[in-house]
Amino acid sequence: MTIVVGYPPEGRERAALNLAAMLAGSAGDDMVVCTVVPAPWFPSPARIDAEYQAYLDDVAQRALDRARADLPADVSVTFSVHRARSAPSGLLEVAEQHDATLIVLGSASAGVFGRIAFGSVTDRLLHSSEYPLALATRGFRRGSGGRVTRVTVAYGGSEQADDLVVAAGVVAARMGATLRLAALAVQPAPPTTTRFRVEQDEVVADWAAGMEAAAQKAIQQAKDLQPAPSPLEVVIGYGEDWDEALDDIEWRDGDVLAVGSSTVGPAARVFLGSRAGKIVRHSPVPVVVVPRAAAKELADQ
Numbered sequence: 574m575t576i577v578v579g580y581p582p583e584g585r586e587r588a589a590l591n592l593a594a595m596l597a598g599s600a601g602d603d604m605v606v607c608t609v610v611p612a613p614w615f616p617s618p619a620r621i622d623a624e625y626q627a628y629l630d631d632v633a634q635r636a637l638d639r640a641r642a643d644l645p646a647d648v649s650v651t652f653s654v655h656r657a658r659s660a661p662s663g664l665l666e667v668a669e670q671h672d673a674t675l676i677v678l679g680s681a682s683a684g685v686f687g688r689i690a691f692g693s694v695t696d697r698l699l700h701s702s703e704y705p706l707a708l709a710t711r712g713f714r715r716g717s718g719g720r721v722t723r724v725t726v727a728y729g730g731s732e733q734a735d736d737l738v739v740a741a742g743v744v745a746a747r748m749g750a751t752l753r754l755a756a757l758a759v760q761p762a763p764p765t766t767t768r769f770r771v772e773q774d775e776v777v778a779d780w781a782a783g784m785e786a787a788a789q790k791a792i793q794q795a796k797d798l799q800p801a802p803s804p805l806e807v808v809i810g811y812g813e814d815w816d817e818a819l820d821d822i823e824w825r826d827g828d829v830l831a832v833g834s835s836t837v838g839p840a841a842r843v844f845l846g847s848r849a850g851k852i853v854r855h856s857p858v859p860v861v862v863v864p865r866a867a868a869k870e871l872a873d874q
Contacts, residue, residue, distance in 0.1 A: 574602045575671040576707075579664050579678050579694065582608045582629070582636040587643050588709035589679035592859050594648045596675065596707060596829075599721040599748040604650040605671055606640050608633040609663030612656040630654060645719070661697040668704050675861070676704050680711040687712060689853055689860060699850075705863045707829075713859060716826030721750045723825070724802070727832045727852050728754040730787040733865050735794065737833040739872035740863065742795035745802035750827075752795055752802040756784040757818040757852065758811045781809050815855040828858040834865045 578593040580586050590606070597604045610629040613622050633654040644650055657663025668676055676698065684690020689708050691699065698706055724745040726738050738754060745752045758777055788807040795805055812818030832849050853860045 574600065574674045576602050576604050576675045576677055577664060577668045577671060577673045577704075578604060578606045579660070579676065580606050580608050580636060580640050581660075581679075581694075582610060582633045584636075584682065585639055585643070586679040588711060588713040589677050590640060590643055591713050591715045592679075592707060592709040593677040594645055595715045595719060595721060595827075596677070597648050597650075598719055599750070600744070602674065604648055605653055605667065605673070606637060606644075606650060607653045607655055607664060607667045608636050609655050609657050609660040609667075612658055645715075647719075659697075660694045661701065664694070664698070665702065665704070673704055675707050676702060677707040677709070679709050682711075684711045687857060689856060691854075699862065703864060703867075705861055705867055707859060707861045708853065709859050710857065718827060720827060721745075721748050721829050722827030723751045723753060723829070724748075725753045725755050725822075725828060725830050725858075727830060727849070728756050728784070728788050728791065728807075729833075729848075730756070730784055733833055733868070735791045736865070736868045736872040737831060737863060738791040739794050739798070740868040741831045742798050742802050742805075743871055743874075746798060746800045750802060752792075752805050754788045754792060754805075754807045755822055755830075756781070756788060756807070756809045757815070758809060759813070759815055759818050760811075761813050777811075784809065815851045819852070819855050819857060824857050830856050830858050830860045832860055832862050833868060834863065 576593050576597050578589055593604055610633050613626050637652045653667060655663045655667050657666055664676055678695050681690040681692035687710050689710050724741050726741045728734050742752050758781060760777055785807060792805045795801060808822050810818040810821035812821050832852055
């Protein structure tokens, strides 16, 4: 199996390389590091286009030389310069050529360190990719072990979420990682009246109890897998905003968060809903966004 890494020709994207190396090393997959350059238009009699293409190829090769120097020696990797009308379409073409299981991307350079920020390429693919997308936090580095040790599923209690749990369980077992379900209770601070606070606390407690019960049923499906990831656990993060709710959960090196596509978008492609988008942007660990169809197919198998 193959993981495709999008490597921009103009910058140094170590975070995406580190994440791809961790994922590939854990799953035993190959890597393709790809730099996309603009495809040529109609040839010019003055050969200006040819000179420009040669310049772009040289920039791309220098970028891949930097990537080659940054990658650890324990991963199987090839390097590719691909011509396309746009970087998103080019990465999708390369993923199709290699029958990829995953596309790995970094964060925008203007983002907060340790969090995920969408650049133009990521934003486009988050609304169009038929392949799962792995997004590195800005500045991400592999831990000392260099492997995925725990997969956490952002759990919402729906049937689609159950498919994602089973799919994540399959991948976690294959990597030798544990599986965890995380539900997030985001509740802004209520007015200062005591009565309203008590009522709101009761609502949140009822929601948490229902979510815990649903998550335990989903966990049971993962327990039936052969092999099954172990141990399996359920956690709930509480906070007045998404950042606080995610930080209420314990995270460590080797963690990856799995998020499913919105039920509003097409099943076969990634379509990030508003809730999932907030989770991704505030996640302190790398995130894998999985199209509903891909999760269902793996769960059905």
